[in-house]
Amino acid sequence: MPMRKVMKGNEAAAWAAKLAKPKVVAAFPITPSTLVPEKISEFVANGEMDAEFVKVESEHSAISACVGASAAGVRVFTATASQGLALMHEVLFIAAGMRLPIVMAIGNRSLSAPINIWNDWQDTISERDTGWLQFYAENNQEALDLILAAFKVAEDERVLLPAMTGFDAFILTHTVEPVEIPDQELVDEFLGEYEPKHAYIDPKRPITQGALGFPAHYAESRYKVWEAMENAKEVIKEVFAEFEKKFGRKYQMIEEYKTDDAEIILVTMGSLAGTVKEFVDKKREEGIKIGAAKITVYRPFPIEEIRALAKKTKVLALLEKDISFGIGGAVYADVGRALINEKEKPIVLDFILGLGGRDVTFENLDEVIEISKKALKGEKVEEVSWIGLRKEIL
Amino acid sequence: MAESPFKEEIERVEKEYSEKMTPGAIVYIPGSSVINKTGSWRVFMPEFNRDKCVRCYLCYIYCPEPAIYLDEENYPVFDYDYCKGCGICANECPTKAIEMVREVK
Numbered sequence: 001m002p003m004r005k006v007m008k009g010n011e012a013a014a015w016a017a018k019l020a021k022p023k024v025v026a027a028f029p030i031t032p033s034t035l036v037p038e039k040i041s042e043f044v045a046n047g048e049m050d051a052e053f054v055k056v057e058s059e060h061s062a063i064s065a066c067v068g069a070s071a072a073g074v075r076v077f078t079a080t081a082s083q084g085l086a087l088m089h090e091v092l093f094i095a096a097g098m099r100l101p102i103v104m105a106i107g108n109r110s111l112s113a114p115i116n117i118w119n120d121w122q123d124t125i126s127e128r129d130t131g132w133l134q135f136y137a138e139n140n141q142e143a144l145d146l147i148l149a150a151f152k153v154a155e156d157e158r159v160l161l162p163a164m165t166g167f168d169a170f171i172l173t174h175t176v177e178p179v180e181i182p183d184q185e186l187v188d189e190f191l192g193e194y195e196p197k198h199a200y201i202d203p204k205r206p207i208t209q210g211a212l213g214f215p216a217h218y219a220e221s222r223y224k225v226w227e228a229m230e231n232a233k234e235v236i237k238e239v240f241a242e243f244e245k246k247f248g249r250k251y252q253m254i255e256e257y258k259t260d261d262a263e264i265i266l267v268t269m270g271s272l273a274g275t276v277k278e279f280v281d282k283k284r285e286e287g288i289k290i291g292a293a294k295i296t297v298y299r300p301f302p303i304e305e306i307r308a309l310a311k312k313t314k315v316l317a318l319l320e321k322d323i324s325f326g327i328g329g330a331v332y333a334d335v336g337r338a339l340i341n342e343k344e345k346p347i348v349l350d351f352i353l354g355l356g357g358r359d360v361t362f363e364n365l366d367e368v369i370e371i372s373k374k375a376l377k378g379e380k381v382e383e384v385s386w387i388g389l390r391k392e393i394l
Numbered sequence: 395m396a397e398s399p400f401k402e403e404i405e406r407v408e409k410e411y412s413e414k415m416t417p418g419a420i421v422y423i424p425g426s427s428v429i430n431k432t433g434s435w436r437v438f439m440p441e442f443n444r445d446k447c448v449r450c451y452l453c454y455i456y457c458p459e460p461a462i463y464l465d466e467e468n469y470p471v472f473d474y475d476y477c478k479g480c481g482i483c484a485n486e487c488p489t490k491a492i493e494m495v496r497e498v499k
Contacts, residue, residue, distance in 0.1 A: 099418035160417055198417040208421035214430075221419040228417075 002247075003181045009172035012140040012179045013079060013105035013165075014039035016147035018049050019187040020103070023074035026054035026065035028084060031117045032169040033107040036079035051077075059084035063091040063102075070100035070162075071209050073200025075151070078102065081169065082109035085123045089130070095162045096131025096225055098210055099198060101154035102162040105147055107173040108136075108270065108321075110356040118357020119169035120321035121270065124298075125330045131225045133163035133232055134299040136269040140177040143167040145249055146296070148187060152239045155194050158231040168271040170357065182247050190246050229300045236297055253302035255294040258284065259312050262291030264372045267309070267335070268319040269295045272360055276319065279365045290369065295331070306338040315347045315372045319365075321354040328352075328384040347375045353387040364388045404428045427476070433461070436479035438494040440472055446491035453483035453492060 007015070013036045017025065025044075027037035043049035052069075056062045059080050070076045080088065085106060095102050106124050110116045124134055135150055137143040143165065150163035167173060199209055213221055233253070240251040257277050259265055266276050273294035280292045293309055295302065310316060320329035327333055332350035339345045351368050354360040364387045375381045407428040416422060440453075453470050454462045461477040462470045470483075484492040 097418065098420075198420055205422075206424045208424060208426075209418060211419060211421050213419055217413075217415065217419065220415040224415055224417060224419075 002183055004178055005181060006176050007140065007179050008035065008174055008176050009137075009140045009143050009167045010035035010079075010105075010107065010174070011039055012144040013147055013167070014043065015179070015181055016105075016144045017077045018043050019182065019184060020075065020077065020148060020151050020191055021049070021188075022051055022077040022103075024052045024054060024066070024069035024076045025078060026056055026062045026069065026076075027078045027080065028056050028059045028062045030059065030081050030084040031107075032109055032173040033079045033081040033084070033105065035173070036105050036107075040077075059087040060091060063088040063095065063104075066102045066104075067091060067095050067098065067100055070095070070102050071098060071199050071201075073194075073196050075155075075194040076100075076102045077104070079105040079107075081107040082111055082117075082123045085127060086111060089127065092127055092130035092132060092162070094210070097221065099160040099225075099228070100162060101151070101160055101194075103147060103150045103154055104132075104162070104164045105143070106164050106166040107169045108166040109169040116356040117169070119171050119271075120355045120357070121166065122322045122355075124164060124166045125322040125324075127164070128299055128330060131161055131229065132299065133159075133161055133229075133236075133297070135163065135165040135297055136295065137165060137167040137172065138271055138273045138294060138296075140167070140172055140175070140179045141249070142251075142296075143172060144179055144181070145243065145247070145251065148182075148190065149236075149239050149243055149251065151191055152242075153232060153236050155191075155196075156232075156235045156239070157197070159228050159235050160196075160198065161225065161228050161232065166270065171271045186246050190242065232300050233302070233304075236300075251296055252305075253295075253297045254305040254309060255296060256309065257292040257294070259291035259293060259309065262289050262313050263376065264290045264315040264317055264369060265293055265309060265313045266290065266317050266319055266365070266368065267293045267295065267331070269298065269331070270321070272319060272321065272354060275360055276365065279362055282362070283369070288369070298331075298334075301334045301338070303338040306335055307342060310339055310342065310346050310348075311344075313346050314376055315349065317368050317372045318348070318350050319354075319360070319368065320350065320352055323352050323355070332384065347372075349375060349381065350384040351387050352384065358388060360388070400425070400428075431475045433473075433475045433477050436474075436477060436497060438479040438481060439474065439497040440477065440479070440481070440483055441493045441495050442470065442472060443491045443493070444469060446489045448489055448491075450488060452486045452488065456482050456486045458482065
């Protein structure tokens with residue numbers, strides 16, 4: 001029988017790691033993710049987890065140790081956030097290029113400066129080009145589930161790419177919620193052993209990993225990563241279907257909520273999706289036809305799903321806790337890519353909000369709806385709006 | 395030139411080598427430099443004067459590649475397929491029997 005426990009998001013991530021049985025965990029503490037390796041080290045010390053826990057002197061070393069361990073052919077897990085993830089940056093490309101299916105939990109946190117330990121998505125969003133799969137969890141249960149799913153997708157032979165699962169700093173990492181812990185037996189069945197056919201150490205089969213790639217070979221190697229990321233779209237759907245069959249919880253690349261007759265659809269990720277769904281309910285009671293959509297898988301980007309979503313509505317309003325200076329929110333550019341060559345497309349507006357732990361309130365979302373309605377009437381509005389900005393202190 | 399001590403290995407690699415891109419660009423056949431001759435990076439090449447050589451083997455010992463073999467009489471032989479022209483051999487040679495000259499291709 002699955003066990004239900006009340007736990008923080010970080011503990012849910014540690015439990016996911018425990019269930020996945022990685023052989024090596026290398027991690028360095030950072031707010032708000034410290035509790036993940038802390039809890040894992042406890043599991044290891046208690047003999048509940050049979051893993052090598054590697055203590056390192058930085059996040060750069062943590063991910064480097066993970067690359068080494070994964071290249072040796074075992075399942076590997078780590079956790080970090082924000083500056084820690086940024087410090088890992090160069091090694092993230094290496095993990096993807098060497099096709100090492102490392103799984104990492106991220107307590108999504110803002111980046112300095114100014115130094116800020118609270119939630120937004122700037123850390124993982126900034127790593128979107130590294131070749132890592134990206135999942136975003138709405139609650140603690142999803143954090144656990146999407147780490148397990150991440151292992152399964154990452155290790156699939158058609159994919160073989162590392163994966164990160166993000167869950168919002170403090171809103172999830174430090175908030176207790178009831179979480180269903182699946183049976184170990186079922187998880188074992190679901191994940192199986194990690195038995196790589198490409199990267200492992202065997203003296204009887206000497207190989208070179210991480211070799212120099214001349215101009216004659218580099219592009220082909222990068223293309224293989226592109227191809228793997230494309231394959232991941234199908235694999236993720238299969239894995240989510242199997243997950244639902246085994247554990248009873250349904251996941252989709254994009255989860256839609258009351259979108260069928262919606263004139264405006266609010267598109268978002270992570271824990272904000274919970275707020276937005278509640279807002280949709282409230283507005284529907286007032287007779288305003290809006291819907292919501294949650295992007296669960298950000299890399300690979302669900303292009304087809306966005307196209308299908310766009311056909312249902314007049315305005316797509318993207319709510320983003322990230323900013324790519326000089327263009328707008330990162331998701332705005334991605335959705336633009338999905339829709340640019342579509343014959344009919346809705347108005348697409350971008351809303352930057354909730355940065356650095358600022359609460360996203362219903363008043364903020366009302367403002368989003370007001371701007372979207374204006375655009376619907378043909379009035380000129382900003383394509384990228386900062387919502388909840390304290391203009392009086394600017 | 396003296397026969398490469400890796401002759402058997404070279405023959406095996408030549409037979410099994412494939413340029414097909416593998417996941418992670420892993421090189422499954424060790425010693426693929428048999429095919430990818432790295433001597434092409436060279437700008438200066440060592441020119442050897444046999445008359446000055448005292449067969450001290452310093453060049454042979456210091457060559458980081460190693461791209462210097464010894465022939466039957468223990469004189470150095472330079473393997474230009476892999477020599478990158480670093481000039482360490484010329485620098486170490488006590489009798490100036492090795493001179494680095496600009497290579498014109």
